[in-house]
Amino acid sequence: MRKLALISIPVTVVLLGVTSYLALEVAPTEQTMGDVQRIFYYHVPSGWVAFLCFFINFVASVVYLWKRSAASDAMAAAAAEVGVVFCTVLLITGPLWARPVWGIWWTWDARLTTTLVLWLIYVSYLVLRRFAAGGQTQVLAAAFAIFGFVDVPIVYMSIRWFRTQHPSPVIGGGQGSGLDPAMARVFLANLAAFTLLGILFLVLRYKLQVKEQALELAHAEAALKGGSQ
Amino acid sequence: MQGISDPHPPPVIVLDNLVKFFGRFAALRGISASFAPGRLYVVLGDNGAGKSTLLRIVAGLTEPSQGSLTLLGARRVRDVAHRFGYMGHAPLLYDELSGRENLRYFAGLYGIHNDEAGREAMGMVGLDPDLSRRVGQYSQGMRQRLSLARAVLHHPELMLLDEPFSNVDVHSARAMAAVLGQLRDQGKTIFVVTHQAALMEAVADEWVHMAAGQIVNREPVLRGAAAADSGLRSAR
Amino acid sequence: MSMLEVTRATLVKDLRMEWRSRDAINSMLFFALLVVVIFSFAFNPTAEESRLIAGGLIWVAFLFAAVVALNQTWARELRNQVLDAWRVSPAPANALFLAKTLGNFLFVVALEVLMTPLFVVFYELRSVGPVWQLAVVALLGTWALVVNGTFFAALSIRTRSREIMLPLILFPISIPALLGMVDATTSILTGEASPDFWIRMLAVYDIVFTAVCLLLFETVLNAE
Numbered sequence: 001m002r003k004l005a006l007i008s009i010p011v012t013v014v015l016l017g018v019t020s021y022l023a024l025e026v027a028p029t030e031q032t033m034g035d036v037q038r039i040f041y042y043h044v045p046s047g048w049v050a051f052l053c054f055f056i057n058f059v060a061s062v063v064y065l066w067k068r069s070a071a072s073d074a075m076a077a078a079a080a081e082v083g084v085v086f087c088t089v090l091l092i093t094g095p096l097w098a099r100p101v102w103g104i105w106w107t108w109d110a111r112l113t114t115t116l117v118l119w120l121i122y123v124s125y126l127v128l129r130r131f132a133a134g135g136q137t138q139v140l141a142a143a144f145a146i147f148g149f150v151d152v153p154i155v156y157m158s159i160r161w162f163r164t165q166h167p168s169p170v171i172g173g174g175q176g177s178g179l180d181p182a183m184a185r186v187f188l189a190n191l192a193a194f195t196l197l198g199i200l201f202l203v204l205r206y207k208l209q210v211k212e213q214a215l216e217l218a219h220a221e222a223a224l225k226g227g228s229q
Numbered sequence: 230m231q232g233i234s235d236p237h238p239p240p241v242i243v244l245d246n247l248v249k250f251f252g253r254f255a256a257l258r259g260i261s262a263s264f265a266p267g268r269l270y271v272v273l274g275d276n277g278a279g280k281s282t283l284l285r286i287v288a289g290l291t292e293p294s295q296g297s298l299t300l301l302g303a304r305r306v307r308d309v310a311h312r313f314g315y316m317g318h319a320p321l322l323y324d325e326l327s328g329r330e331n332l333r334y335f336a337g338l339y340g341i342h343n344d345e346a347g348r349e350a351m352g353m354v355g356l357d358p359d360l361s362r363r364v365g366q367y368s369q370g371m372r373q374r375l376s377l378a379r380a381v382l383h384h385p386e387l388m389l390l391d392e393p394f395s396n397v398d399v400h401s402a403r404a405m406a407a408v409l410g411q412l413r414d415q416g417k418t419i420f421v422v423t424h425q426a427a428l429m430e431a432v433a434d435e436w437v438h439m440a441a442g443q444i445v446n447r448e449p450v451l452r453g454a455a456a457a458d459s460g461l462r463s464a465r
Numbered sequence: 466m467s468m469l470e471v472t473r474a475t476l477v478k479d480l481r482m483e484w485r486s487r488d489a490i491n492s493m494l495f496f497a498l499l500v501v502v503i504f505s506f507a508f509n510p511t512a513e514e515s516r517l518i519a520g521g522l523i524w525v526a527f528l529f530a531a532v533v534a535l536n537q538t539w540a541r542e543l544r545n546q547v548l549d550a551w552r553v554s555p556a557p558a559n560a561l562f563l564a565k566t567l568g569n570f571l572f573v574v575a576l577e578v579l580m581t582p583l584f585v586v587f588y589e590l591r592s593v594g595p596v597w598q599l600a601v602v603a604l605l606g607t608w609a610l611v612v613n614g615t616f617f618a619a620l621s622i623r624t625r626s627r628e629i630m631l632p633l634i635l636f637p638i639s640i641p642a643l644l645g646m647v648d649a650t651t652s653i654l655t656g657e658a659s660p661d662f663w664i665r666m667l668a669v670y671d672i673v674f675t676a677v678c679l680l681l682f683e684t685v686l687n688a689e
Contacts, residue, residue: 065684120637127633131624135251135294139688140620143681144634147613150677151638154670158641161662162648219253220294288553291689310555321550323541325482337474338556340467363485379550 005204012193012200019186019193027186036100041187043093045194046086047115052198053083054122054149061145064138073138074209076145080125082201087119110160117155121148241266241301241387241418242287248295249282249442256282258442259296264420266386269413271429272422274439280422281318283439284391287420288315301387311339313387314380318395320372321379324365328356328375331364332382339383350378355404370401377405381412388412388419394428402428468560475564479541480571488537490572497530497580505587515588520650523584524643528610530580531573532632535614538565539622558683566615566678573607593656602653602660605667606646612671613638616678619685642670 023041030037060076063069094112095105106112125144132140240263249257257279264270272280285291286298289306301309322331332347348358354374364372373393380388390409394402402425410432413419421429426436438446483490504522542548551561584590592599614635621630649663 065681117637117640120640124634124637128620128624128630131626131630135292136623136688139684140623143685144617144620146681147616147638147674147677150673151641154641154666154673158644158663158666161666162644216253220250220255223250223253224248224255224258290549290552307555310553313553315549315553317546317549319546319549321547322545323478323482323547324545325485325541326478330478330481334474334478335550335554338471338551338554340555342470 004207008196008200008203012196015193015196019190022186022189026182028180028182030183033101036097039093039097041190042194043090043097044187045191046089046093048191049194049198050083050086050090050118052195053079053086053202054118054152056202057083057122057125057145058149061142061149064142065146070138070213071210073142074213075206076142077129078202078205078209080122080129080145082198082205084119084122084126085201086198087115087122090115091119108159108162110156110162113159114152114156117159118152121151124148238266239302240264243299244283244287244296245298246296247283247286247293247298249279249286249291250294255442257286257293260442260444261296262444262447264418266418267413267416268434269409269419269421269429269432270435270437271426271433272420272437272439273424273426278439279442280439281391284315284389284420284422288313288389290315311383312385313389314383314385316376316380316388316390316393318391320364320376322364322372322376325363327361327363328367328378329358329360331375332379335379336382341383346382347378350382351375353381354378354408368398369396370398373397374401374405377408386417388417390419390421392422392424394423394425406432468557468563471556471560472564472567475561476567479564479568482541483568483572488540490534490575492537493530493534493572493576494579496533497526497576498583500526500529501580501583501587515590516593516654517651519584519588519590519654520647522588523581523650524606524646526580526584527573527577527607528636528639528643530576531569531607531610531614532635534569534572534576535611535618535635536621536628536631538569538615538618543622552687558686559679561686562615562619562678562682566612569611569615570608573611574604577603577607590654592654594653594660596653598653598660598664599650601664602646602649602667605664605671606642606649608671609642609646609667609674610635610639612675612678616682616685619682623688642667645670 019041023038027038027041029035057076057079060072060079063072064076094115098107099105125141125148128144129137129141243263244260247257247260248255256277260279260283272283274280282291286293287300287306289300289310297304298306300306301312303309323334326334328351329344329347332350333344336342336346351358354377356371356374356378364375367375373395377390377393380390388409393405397405406428409419409421409429413432413434421433423429433450435450436446436448437444438448504526508518508522539548542551614631617635617638618631620634621627624630645663645667649660649667652658652660652663
């Protein structure tokens with residue numbers, strides 16, 4: 001764990017420094033939105049990492065229910081936590097951008113609302129993990145993770161319908177169709193750096209969880225040996 | 230009746246290095262044992278010795294942390310669920326229903342849809358099948374008797390009883406112990422976890438002593454004809 | 466062990482016990498009544514406005530009341546640890562789940578039938594759209610709340626502070642269903658839009674989550 005951290009933490013920090021420089025200084029300023037558009041280089045990669053983490057959480061939960069391996073439970077727990085962190089960044093950077101550009105902090109648009117609901121679902125997953133008693137935590141959490149993941153497409157569909165049906169107050173952002181090549185390069189660099197950061201967090205958190213499990217087991221084994229004489 | 234004919238019947242329960250952790254507490258510390266059929270085992274030990282935990286694992290209510298269990302020849306307890314009966318620490322009955330209604334419902338869970346099984350079981354434990362009182366108004370002794378009736382309703386060949394005499398008056402307890410003796414005489418295997426060894430003295434075949442999550446001693450009871458016979462298994 | 470037979474027997478047993486004690490239905494009814502009264506103090510709309518907000522008010526009231534009932538789903542099985550007797554028996558776990566879900570469904574529907582007249586009176590409600598569509602939305606929506614609620618109640622009985630746990634895990638998952646119920650109800654009451662999409666969405670939600678519940682219930686029941 002230490003060796004991995006020694007190499008990957010500096011690499012990720014340097015990379016993030018470089019990509020931040022690219023995002024804040026090198027990338028051309030957007031014509032209509034101005035500098036505030038630069039938040040996009042953080043916002044979208046955070047979202048991508050969050051969704052990746054939630055997907056990993058789902059897969060790990062299914063594997064846990066199937067194989068009952070402690071490692072997959074550790075992965076599920078780590079992925080949910082890291083996912084919630086990046087999802088929080090996503091939800092904070094969004095309104096920061098929206099206020100100057102749209103003139104409002106928040107709008108009940110499909111993507112925003114789905115993200116918020118997603119965040120709520122995974123926070124409740126973490127609450128459940130915290131409150132579940134003893135040895136049952138893993139099974140209960142894994143079952144709930146499946147409910148959460150199955151719910152996401154339904155949430156998206158229903159909110160999209162909810163919003164397309166009513167006129168929305170949003171002044172169209174209208175970006176994305178034609179991203180300037182210079183912007184695209186910076187964006188991809190940031191995407192790569194954030195993915196690396198996400199994976200780093202995930203792996204470190206996972207290793208920590210595995211160590212915690214090992215510690216619990218070691219304590220239990222010690223109790224087993226200690227009392228048997 | 231049986232038992233004598235086959236000198237080495239297959240064991241009812243085989244425990245292989247069972248370990249159970251509750252957090253950092255080791256409730257069972259590696260139990261390996263096997264138990265022959267047709268005998269009445271009385272499991273004794275202090276609070277926290279792991280008696281109830283062991284019984285719950287055997288009944289399939291709790292998963293062991295390590296080790297394995299073979300129950301009636303099956304690896305999965307659910308596969309033989311209809312062949313054993315379990316009586317828990319609590320009565321495992323609905324207070325709002327009468328005794329008959331309780332038994333009728335639980336019989337249904339075992340696929341028994343006639344009323345006869347319930348009446349018979351209530352008769353066996355010395356309760357009036359026509360009692361219309363709800364279980365909530367039963368005395369503790371009646372409750373435990375009804376709970377025993379619930380556990381034997383489907384004629385299981387193995388019975389696991391956790392503290393069947395707790396809070397029961399001496400009269401009821403003696404009557405229940407006698408019923409257990411009769412059931413054993415019919416060839417059933419019975420495990421009784423209890424603090425009150427004296428109650429079981431007349432009917433027990435083997436004392437199983439537990440301490441600190443392990444079986445520390447197993448002590449066959451030499452009784453009456455069996456003692457004269459100097460055989461371990463009593464001739465019934 | 467036929468699954469249907471056990472489901473039926475369990476449902477009948479639960480209804481009989483509820484009839485004798487009337488724990489859930491009484492507390493639920495009173496709670497829902499309180500919610501209606503408090504809402505009518507908080508919002509004092511004209512007949513026209515009430516059509517627009519009634520969908521939300523009604524369903525939030527029903528949701529809160531349903532949580533009170535759902536929290537009691539497993540209370541009887543935990544008293545005297547009867548659930549252990551269930552778990553050692555060979556009866557299929559899903560029969561228990563279906564019986565509990567059907568029981569809760571009947572309770573909550575009964576509650577809705579009793580509460581609706583109060584809402585109509587307090588808010589001078591009159592539907593512009595066809596009323597039978599409201600019944601369809603109510604049945605589908607109630608099942609959506611109750612099927613997950615029964616499952617999550619089984620999850621939350623294994624946690625600390627179980628009473629508060631249930632809404633914490635049920636509400637986020639139920640958001641699309643709630644959205645569907647509220648919007649469909651408003652569409653029908655105002656008669657301005659078709660509730661067809663929502664009715665289909667609720668049906669899909671019901672089918673998907675009923676399947677997930679049945680798939681996972683045995684695992685959760687035996688988690689110990």
